[in-house]
Amino acid sequence: MIKASQKSRVLRSGESALSGGAANRPARHWGRIIPALKHFCLLTVAFCLLPCLCFAAPPIEELKSEARALVDARRTFTQQMVDEIFSFSELGFQEVETSAYITGILEKNGFQVTRGVAGMPTAFVATWGSGKPVIGFMADIDGLPETSQKPGVAYHAPLIDGGPGHGEGHNAGQALNLTAALVVKQIMMKYNIPGTIRVYPGIAEELLASRTYMVQAGLFRDLDVMLSTHIGSEFATSYGPGGSGLVSTEYSFHGQSAHAAGSPWMGRSALDAVELMDIGWNFRREHLRPEHRSHYVITHGGDQPNVVPPEASVWYFFREWDYEQIRDLHAIGTKIANAAAQMTDTTMTERVLAATWPGYFNKPVAEALSANIQAVGMPHWSEADIALARAAQIEMKATVEGLKTEVAPLKTEPARTNAGSDDIAEVSWNLPTVVLRFPGNIPNMIGHHWSSGIAMATPIAHQGTTVGAKAHAMTALDLLLKPELLAAARAYFAEQTSKTKWQPLIPDGTTAPVHLNREKMQRFRPELDKLRYDPSKYSTYLEQLGIKYPTVR
Numbered sequence: 001m002i003k004a005s006q007k008s009r010v011l012r013s014g015e016s017a018l019s020g021g022a023a024n025r026p027a028r029h030w031g032r033i034i035p036a037l038k039h040f041c042l043l044t045v046a047f048c049l050l051p052c053l054c055f056a057a058p059p060i061e062e063l064k065s066e067a068r069a070l071v072d073a074r075r076t077f078t079q080q081m082v083d084e085i086f087s088f089s090e091l092g093f094q095e096v097e098t099s100a101y102i103t104g105i106l107e108k109n110g111f112q113v114t115r116g117v118a119g120m121p122t123a124f125v126a127t128w129g130s131g132k133p134v135i136g137f138m139a140d141i142d143g144l145p146e147t148s149q150k151p152g153v154a155y156h157a158p159l160i161d162g163g164p165g166h167g168e169g170h171n172a173g174q175a176l177n178l179t180a181a182l183v184v185k186q187i188m189m190k191y192n193i194p195g196t197i198r199v200y201p202g203i204a205e206e207l208l209a210s211r212t213y214m215v216q217a218g219l220f221r222d223l224d225v226m227l228s229t230h231i232g233s234e235f236a237t238s239y240g241p242g243g244s245g246l247v248s249t250e251y252s253f254h255g256q257s258a259h260a261a262g263s264p265w266m267g268r269s270a271l272d273a274v275e276l277m278d279i280g281w282n283f284r285r286e287h288l289r290p291e292h293r294s295h296y297v298i299t300h301g302g303d304q305p306n307v308v309p310p311e312a313s314v315w316y317f318f319r320e321w322d323y324e325q326i327r328d329l330h331a332i333g334t335k336i337a338n339a340a341a342q343m344t345d346t347t348m349t350e351r352v353l354a355a356t357w358p359g360y361f362n363k364p365v366a367e368a369l370s371a372n373i374q375a376v377g378m379p380h381w382s383e384a385d386i387a388l389a390r391a392a393q394i395e396m397k398a399t400v401e402g403l404k405t406e407v408a409p410l411k412t413e414p415a416r417t418n419a420g421s422d423d424i425a426e427v428s429w430n431l432p433t434v435v436l437r438f439p440g441n442i443p444n445m446i447g448h449h450w451s452s453g454i455a456m457a458t459p460i461a462h463q464g465t466t467v468g469a470k471a472h473a474m475t476a477l478d479l480l481l482k483p484e485l486l487a488a489a490r491a492y493f494a495e496q497t498s499k500t501k502w503q504p505l506i507p508d509g510t511t512a513p514v515h516l517n518r519e520k521m522q523r524f525r526p527e528l529d530k531l532r533y534d535p536s537k538y539s540t541y542l543e544q545l546g547i548k549y550p551t552v553r
Contacts, residue, residue, distance in 0.1 A: 081175035083541035091517035092204030139173025140202030151457035154391035169231030209354035232437035236408035267308025355505030359425035379463035388550035398444035429502035440464030
C-alpha cells in the first residue's frame with residue numbers, strides 16, 4: 001500500500017519523467033517535444049486524408065473513358081436484359097414480369113425500390129445515392145398487340161400467332177438505362193461523387209397512359225434532369241418542340257336490347273350510336289385543320305346479330321399540336337358523341353383514358369448528349385447484321401440501305417414534322433428532359449408492326465443498346481460534375497415555360513386505366529411463359545429458339 005507521501009513522490013516522479021526535471025531544464029526538453037508533436041499531428045491528418053487523395057476524381061474525360069470501359073465490361077448483362085424483356089412481350093399496364101425482373105436487378109444492386117406508384121401496379125421508382133443533383137433515367141417497357149416475331153428472321157414468322165410482341169423495340173431501353181445507371185453508380189462510389197440516381201419505367205407508353213399520372217403523383221418533383229431513351233435506327237438526339245399531343249378517350253353508349261327480328265322497334269341500338277358518331281366525325285374531318293390526326297377503334301359492338309346491342313363503345317385518339325388545339329378537338333368529338341346519342345335515343349358516358357402534350361426538349365442537355373454520342377460513335381456492324389437488315393428491307397419493299405454507319409448531328413426537331421406522340425412529353429414540361437435515340441433497329445421498317453421486332457433480340461439491338469448506354473452514362477457524369485450545365489439546363493427550361501405553363505388534359509380525379517390489356521395478356525401469358533428466355537442455359541435468345549442468324553429468304 002502506497003502512503004500519501006509516496007503518492008506525492010510518484011506524481012512528482014511522473015512529472016519529472018515527462019519534463020526531464022522541468023524546474024531545472026525546461027527549454028531543452030520542451031524544445032524537443034513540441035516539434036515532435038507537430039510532426040505527429042501532421043502525419044495523423046495526412047493519414048486521414050489519404051483515402052480522399054488516393055480516390056480523388058480524375059478529369060471528366062478520363063471518367064468518361066472509364067465509364068465506356070465499364071459499359072463494355074457489362075455487355076453480357078446488357079444483352080441478357082435485352083433478350084429477357086423481349087421474351088416477356090407484355091402489353092401496357094400488364095408488364096408484370098418485366099417490372100418484377102427490372103426491380104429485382106435494381107434491388108440486388110443497392111437501389112431502394114417503391115412499387116405500385118401513381119396507382120399503377122407495374123410502375124416503380126428506384127433510387128440510389130443522396131443529395132443533389134438528382135438525375136433520372138427513363139425508358140418504356142411495354143409491347144404491342146399482334147406484333148409477335150421471331151428475332152433474326154427477315155420475314156413474318158410469329159412466335160405466337162396473333163400474339164403480342166416488341167414491335168417498337170421497348171425491350172431494349174431499360175437494358176440501356178440500367179447498364180448506364182449501374183456504371184455511374186460504380187464511378188460515384190469509387191470517387192465519392194455526391195448525387196442521386198433514379199430509374200423510372202415508361203408504363204403503357206403505347207397507350208400514352210402513365211406519365212401524366214406520374215407527374216400528378218409528384219414523382220419528378222425533386223428531379224433535376226431526365227435522361228429518357230427510345231429505340232431507333234439512328235444514334236441521335238434533338239431539342240425544342242417534337243411530336244404531337246393528344247387526348248385518348250372512350251365513348252360508351254347505352255341503349256336497350258331487343259330481338260333484332262321479332263321486335264326491333266323495342267330496341268335502342270348502342271351500336272347505331274357508335275356508327276353515327278364515326279360517320280359524323282369522318283364528315284367533320286373535311287373541316288378540321290390539316291395538321292390534326294384522329295383515329296378510332298370500336299372496342300365493343302354487341303354480342304350477336306339477332307340481339308339489338310344495348311352497349312357499345314368506341315375509343316378515339318384526338319391529336320393536335322398545342323394544348324388549346326388538343327382541348328378543342330376533343331370537345332368537338334364529345335359534341336358529336338352527344339349528338340349520336342340523341343339521334344338514337346341512347347345515353348352516352350365518356351372515360352378519358354390518357355393524354356399528353358407535345359414534347360419540348362432541353363437544348364443544353366441535348367448538346368452535351370450529342371457531344372457524347374459523337375465521342376462514342378456507331379457500332380461496328382458484322383456482315384450478318386447487314387445481311388439481316390438488307391433482307392428485311394427487301395421483304396418490306398423499303399429503301400435498301402443496310403444499317404446506319406455514322407452518328408446523326410444534333411437536331412432541332414421542327415414542329416409538326418412527326419405526328420406521333422409520346423407521353424415523355426409530360427415530363428418535358430415539368431423539368432429539363434432529353435430523349436436519346438439509339439441505333440438498335442433496322443432503318444425503314446414499319447412502326448407498330450412485326451417488322452420492327454426483327455432485330456430486337458439480335459446483335460443489332462445488343463450493340464446499339466451498348467453504345468447508347470455509354471452515351472447516357474457519360475451525360476450523367478456531365479450533369480453530376482458540371483454545375484454550369486445544370487444551370488444552363490434550368491435557364492433554358494425557365495425560358496421554355498415562361499409563357500406556357502403545363503396543365504393536365506385529363507379531368508380532375510381521373511385514375512390510370514390499369515384494366516386495359518388484362519384479358520389479352522391472360523389469354524397469351526401461358527404461351528409466353530413457355531418462351532421465356534433462360535440465360536442460365538443459353539447464351540442468347542437466338543440460341544434458345546434455335547434460330548440461325550441471320551435467317552433470310
